[in-house]
Structures are given as C-alpha cells and as structure tokens.
Amino acid sequence: MTDDRALAEIIAGIEGYDSFTLFSHVSPDGDTLGSAAAMCILLEGMGKTVEIVCEDRVPHIYQFLPGVDRVKLPQDAVGYECAVAMDCADVQRFKKGEYLFKNARYSMSIDHHFTNKGYADANLIRDTASATAEIVYDIYHELDKPITPEAAVCIYTGIVTDTGNLTYSITTPKSIRIVAELLENGLNITEVNRRIYRTVPFRKTRVQGFAMSNMQLEYNGTIGIATLTVPQMERFGATSEDCEGIVDMVRDVESVRVAIFIREGRDGTYKVSMRSKECADVGKIAKRFGGGGHAGAAGYTSDRPLSTTIAEILSAVEAEMVL
Numbered sequence: 001m002t003d004d005r006a007l008a009e010i011i012a013g014i015e016g017y018d019s020f021t022l023f024s025h026v027s028p029d030g031d032t033l034g035s036a037a038a039m040c041i042l043l044e045g046m047g048k049t050v051e052i053v054c055e056d057r058v059p060h061i062y063q064f065l066p067g068v069d070r071v072k073l074p075q076d077a078v079g080y081e082c083a084v085a086m087d088c089a090d091v092q093r094f095k096k097g098e099y100l101f102k103n104a105r106y107s108m109s110i111d112h113h114f115t116n117k118g119y120a121d122a123n124l125i126r127d128t129a130s131a132t133a134e135i136v137y138d139i140y141h142e143l144d145k146p147i148t149p150e151a152a153v154c155i156y157t158g159i160v161t162d163t164g165n166l167t168y169s170i171t172t173p174k175s176i177r178i179v180a181e182l183l184e185n186g187l188n189i190t191e192v193n194r195r196i197y198r199t200v201p202f203r204k205t206r207v208q209g210f211a212m213s214n215m216q217l218e219y220n221g222t223i224g225i226a227t228l229t230v231p232q233m234e235r236f237g238a239t240s241e242d243c244e245g246i247v248d249m250v251r252d253v254e255s256v257r258v259a260i261f262i263r264e265g266r267d268g269t270y271k272v273s274m275r276s277k278e279c280a281d282v283g284k285i286a287k288r289f290g291g292g293g294h295a296g297a298a299g300y301t302s303d304r305p306l307s308t309t310i311a312e313i314l315s316a317v318e319a320e321m322v323l
C-alpha cells in the first residue's frame, strides 16, 4: 500500500468514528506519550470522545505533557469504537491492553518503527519519520487543523526525545523544519527542555554518579559496562526511572564503542541495555538473548545470575565487534 493511501485510510478513520482509545506503549517514552497526547487534543478538538491507555504509569519527567494526567491503565479503560496505537511496533507493546485493541470495532497503527508489520486495520508506518509525533504533525496538516500551543508542546517532546535533542542520525531536515514551525507559533523550547532535561531528582543524580564511578572498561576500553543492583538503588531511594540515561553516559566515554548497562529488576531478573557506535549490531545480539532493538540501541532481560549475565554479554559483544 502506498503512503498516500495509508494516510487517506487514517484520515477516514478519524473522520468516521466518534470515540477513540489511544494506546501508548509499555515503558512509555516522550514520543509514545507526546504523540498520543497530541492526537488526543486533535480528536477532542473535532468533538470526539477520547481516552489514552498505557500499561505503565506516566514517568515523572513526562507528567508536564498536557493531558497525560488522564492516561488510564488498561483495566480502567472504557474501550471505545476505534483503537489507535501510537508508536507501538507490535501488539506485545500493549501488554494487558492488547484485548482492548483487538476488541475495538476498527483499529489503526501510527508508527515509525521499520519493524512494524502493520497489525491494525489501517496502518500508517513511516520509517523515515524521526518520531511518531512527526506523523501526527502531518495528520494535523492533512486535516487542516491548527496546532494549539498544548499540541505543539506534545509534538516537540516526541521529536526531541526520539532524536536525542535533534542530534541522532534519524534527525532529518523535516524534523528541524517542524520544530522551526512550532517555534514560529510560539512554542517555548527553553521551558520544555528544562522540564525534560534539566529537572533531575536529587536521588537520580546520586544513583547515576554511583553507577558511573563503578563503571568498568573491558577489551582495551572499547566496552564500557555499568551495573546496579536493587540494594544499591535502594541506598539512594532510586527507581528504575532514575536509571534512564545511564547507558548513554557509558556510551559517551571516549574509548567506548559498545556500552552496556545492567540493572536488577524487582523480580530478580536483570535488564540489559546496550548502545553501539556503529561497530557491532547490538540489536542482533539482543535478539539472540530474547530481546530486541536496533543496531545502535537494544536490550533484553536475563534471568541468569549477575556474574553470568556479565560474562555472557561481554563475550557476545566481543565476538560481534568490528573495530
């Protein structure tokens, strides 16, 4: 199906139904929440009834997004006529909300993950978009609806969080043009950036400092590895959300080509996150261990002891690295 045809189907779905359940994925990020919130503003502006559903609670840093205080857990949702998945590459991303999605009269998927196979009745998948929020921006234009100041904050948040503040390779001239247009319409980027990047809980700064000072370098400094156990996190009163970004700090060390961060979960398993500077396909490695992701960023869950998990991932990365 052509992209024009897919967009036309999405527009027909928006115009044809009166009530919508929007889905953000498990472990919600700025794009899945920003694009769902922007979509919610658009639909409500058209007089529709809308709810947003997510398996997990909205992380502290995204609670400033307009409307996300209304995000419901799947068990609290009504389940409206039309289900719309925002930034969800597959149905596993809904977790418990999957039955709601499948029971809707009509379903749509709006996404930019190239792995999205089109599981809905209508699928608008653009892997050239830096963020799903960029596609929502296009939907506003297609419907000729003005982007309200609230919607601008949501779209901007989706784009900047998925592009590493407009610096990752997925950033396109179009991403920056959209941001420029939002700025022309009065978006306060200083304020939004302060909320996303410069409003850090003290416990987060402390637990990240702890993880960094215990970081190890392996294989001539080309692999960086940081770990955190539950007791270590408890020392700082830190949650899993406070550990976001540690793997990126490991990646940023000059000699590091592949970064690994291993965090113990409450259930005793270990969450392994990886980043690669184009010298090993970490998505391939993660897949071998039952996880997923891209060549540059991927992860999986290990139910082996910590020492075994470290040994396994180090040898897998070493075997995969091309320096």
Ligand SMILES: [Mn+2]
Residues within 6 Å of the ligand: 031, 032, 087, 112, 130, 131, 132, 162
């Ligand atoms: Mn995204």
